[in-house]
Amino acid sequence: MNLHALRLFHAVASSGSVTRAAEQLSISQPAITAQIKKFEKELALPLLQPDGRGIRLTDAGRQVKELADRLFAVERQIETLAEQYGRGDQGRLSLAATYLPANFLLPAWLAKFKQKHERVEMSVTTTNSSGALRLLQRMEADLALYGGLPEEHPDTIQAEELFQDELWFVVAPTHRHAGGSIGLDDMMREPFIMREEGSSTRERLFSLCRTYNVPSPRIALQFNGLHEAISAVIAGYGASFVSSLVVRDEVRRGELSRVHVEGVNLRNSIAICTRRGENLSPAASNLVDLIRESRDGMGSG
Template sequence: MNLHALRLFYTVTKCESVTAAAEQLRISQPAVTAQIKKFERELGLPLFKPKGRGVILTEFGESLAKQAKHLFALEQHMESTIEAFLSGKKGKIRIVATYLPANFLIPEWAATFKTQYEEVDITITTTNSQGAFEQLSSYEADIAVYGGGAAHHPDTIAWEELFEDELWFVVAPQHHYAHQEVSLEEMMTEPFIMREEGSSTRERLVALCQSHDIKPPTVALQFNGLHEAIRTVMAGYGVNFISSLVVRDYVARGELARVKVRGLKLVNKIALCTRKHDTRSPLVNHFIETVKKNV
């Protein structure tokens, strides 16, 4: 079917006049009449009955006009949808994040973003540093939010640092090192409660010991989540090496105590990561803009 002719026919039915349709379409009245007649010949059925200067639809013409109305309404909806996707108002954004930003930063960022872009679907996957880079590199995610040490990332990843927070050693309030300042060597004699291998903080601790030529601590208990490790230390066992963002409130309430290590001030980098050579979609750019405004 000739969609151009169908559109012209539908315009005539909406205007209820060939003359008015010609003015709207900015073509001559004879041209409209000629194209309608040609369309009728192609269809093999009449669309209009003669009625002076006006138009009367045949039974077939009425049926075709109703279907054309639905078709062009759907076309308009599709165009609006495409425009919305291009402008970043609709669509889906896949975020992969390490545990720190996933638990303590992204919930607020996502809520703020959704108030402005309600029709955007957001999926958030939590994993360790290695998993975050792998998912981003393999196109399983659009953005990776990294919380960890130095920017040891693949060359294909674009790294944009947002801010830094401190890394703390924390223990239970009754621990013999609570609220004290000790040497790194003394700190490493304590049993540690750590996340799984691949965790950025665990890698930082091992690297720290190597740089000071100190034997890494014994990992007495290992958890896949932050909260489990924190609760174990609060219960009175071991040391946790963790971002201050995670435990600041626990320390303020006296549920955990910080241990300072002489000569050390360690920071945790929070960064947004995307694929370096990709053109970022408007949707991804809008999310990144939201994050930057809320940092």
């Protein structure tokens, strides 16, 4: 079926006049008339018939127009969809992230993103750093974010460090070391409240003790989540070693206090990973731009 001729017929049927259709389409009246006659012959159906100085639709013409209305409405929907995908306003995004960015960065970033791009469907898988990179490599994630020591990654992965955050020793404001500066060996005499074995920050703490040849900390309380561990410290027991991202608001409000440990200045790297040489989808590109803007507004610490 000649879709160009169908479009011409639809324009005539919608406007009720060959003259008006010719003006709208910038095509001569004789050309439109000739195309519609060929179209009628192709369908073996009369679609238009004279009505005084104008034309009117036959019964078949009315039904063809109704179907054409639906066809060209779908065409406009497809064009709109393509425009939205092209702008990144529609589509699907799958993210893989480690605990730190998944719990303390992504919620605010994704809420801000969804306010601008409501129709983009999003999912987040929280895993360890090697798991996040594995999902990215397997094409099961569009982006991966991790927080911790800079990860070794294959050449197929491109990592962009967004910023670094400090790792802090924190205690309750009433603790005798609150706001003070002490040695690492004295700090390790305190009971610690930490996440479960395998957490990256806990491993960093034990590694720090091995590096400086001081006794490992005594883990007096262990929780599966950081919020629970921090709440216990706020309640007045023990110390914790944690990313500044997690506790900076509590420190600012005076609910927690830092303990400065002499000679210790450990940092986490917060990075975003993509597949090297692969163009991001418009939606993914928009999210990366928003994350970079948010990073710039946070500063480096």
